[in-house]
Amino acid sequence: MDITNALSGLAALAHEGRLCVFRLLVKAGPDGLAAGEIARKLDTQPNTMSAQLLVLSNAGLIAARREGRSIIYAADFEKMSALLQFLTKDCCGGRPEICAPLAATVNACCPPKKRRA
Amino acid sequence: MDITNALSGLAALAHEGRLCVFRLLVKAGPDGLAAGEIARKLDTQPNTMSAQLLVLSNAGLIAARREGRSIIYAADFEKMSALLQFLTKDCCGGRPEICAPLAATVNACCPPKKRRA
DNA sequence: ATTATCTTTCCATAATACATGAACTATGGA
């Protein structure tokens, strides 16, 4: 993840429609959702949705695969992680208490494996 | 953190100059840096930098305080955490392995307190 | 082959964001 990559990801998310799409796909998980289904859920026209999906896809935040007539989009969780890592790089300059809230959230979702939290 | 808030944060970061400013301030920590110093470090004109700082400030990602003739900007780490939490909300739908890389990064920076990691 | 469904691409219009020069405000020192 370099800065160009991070910028395209942030720009892709900095748009109400696309942010909703991304969050929807994050919740949907690896199985993803069909383009038309996303458009219906978010009450957006198919061509507009297609453009939004393209932007997210170009940023690498989501990936597309064809299944019959449908095109299924799914969030790319590794890319998302990489983006967040980029933002939190050197986040607290040795002062862990600064980003403790973030750690708490992430650990609530994904508890550390070593020993048990 | 609601979606409007998140959008302004993401939009603020989706700009090369502003992203560099933010990362610089994240590294600088709570002490922050003076506006002019930031402009010099990033080789940007003072008025352009002022506009960039305003956008970040309006998004709540950084905060300003006056010290003599200087205005010191510092990253707002809580806000940053809130934004990342917003993005990772329901991030893995019960599949912790999906966002494990992020957890690893955050924990490397801010190890969980309970027991020792 | 024809038709229906799902999605994308093309194109024109409208809206928004960006960088810069010039002017302005605020603080501190002589």
Next chain:
DNA sequence: TCCATAGTTCATGTATTATGGAAAGATAAT
């Protein structure tokens, strides 16, 4: 008071981006 330093604000030209109608591409069913 006068001046220098530190930042900000304003106006403007430019460029990028978003949207939706119309048409086209791809797949499946009859």
